[in-house]
Amino acid sequence: RQRAIADALPQHCAVTPVSGEGGSVIVLMVESLSAWHSQLLDGTHDWTPRLDAIARANHYFRNFYANGFTTSTGAISTITGKVPFVPPGKTWFDFSDYADAQDSLPGIAHRSGRDAAFFTTEDVSFLNLGTWLHRIGFDTVDSSSDPFYLTAKRAQFGGAG
Numbered sequence: 001r002q003r004a005i006a007d008a009l010p011q012h013c014a015v016t017p018v019s020g021e022g023g024s025v026i027v028l029m030v031e032s033l034s035a036w037h038s039q040l041l042d043g044t045h046d047w048t049p050r051l052d053a054i055a056r057a058n059h060y061f062r063n064f065y066a067n068g069f070t071t072s073t074g075a076i077s078t079i080t081g082k083v084p085f086v087p088p089g090k091t092w093f094d095f096s097d098y099a100d101a102q103d104s105l106p107g108i109a110h111r112s113g114r115d116a117a118f119f120t121t122e123d124v125s126f127l128n129l130g131t132w133l134h135r136i137g138f139d140t141v142d143s144s145s146d147p148f149y150l151t152a153k154r155a156q157f158g159g160a161g
Contacts, residue, residue, distance in 0.1 A: 025114065027105060029078055031071060072127060080104045080136065095132035106137030115139045121149065123158035 033048070035041035040052035041062060073084040076098045086093050101107045106116030117140040124130030124143040133141045144152075149160035 025109065027078065029075065072129075075129075078105075095128060096135070099132065099135050101135070101137040104136040106139070110137060118142070120144070121152075121160040126157055 028051075034043075036043045037045060037047040038052055039046040039049070040055055040060070046052075072095070076082060076084040076095070080098050080100065081103060082098050082100075084093060084098065087097050090097075109116040116138045118133050118138045119140075119142045121144050122129075123145070124133065124141060125145075130141050130143065144154075144158055144160040152160035155161055
């Protein structure tokens with residue numbers, strides 16, 4: 001029944017002409033952060049008051065979930081809108097299994113006349129993340145290898161502090 005309900009939903013947003021003053025769209029993904037941390041999103045603590053203030057002043061989703069239990073699967077579902085199931089015949093997936101750029105966030109940005117940029121302090125060579133990000137349409141992919149982070153202390157997975 002849930003599949004039938006989901007299949008009946010519109011697959012594309014209405015197209016609105018974008019003037020040069022449409023503003024930026026920022027999707028912020030934070031490792032291990034959930035609605036539980038946010039008072040705005042009915043969490044039990046007020047641990048994200050500044051993020052909550054930004055959301056209140058702009059736009060936020062009350063019922064949005066990144067579908068995955070790892071960083072990789074959360075990124076796949078958030079950026080592509082696809083549920084990161086392991087493809088048939090494979091024992092695990094890789095990012096290339098989710099490389100349809102058409103309906104990815106960068107694809108949507110491009111259709112609205114915007115550039116798409118991905119910024120992280122992590123190493124995008126891990127699991128070929130950087131290659132995938134470019135393949136699905138990000139114009140810019142900056143990571144811990146950016147000169148800005150040359151002197152930064154490194155943490156897990158080579159991420160810049």
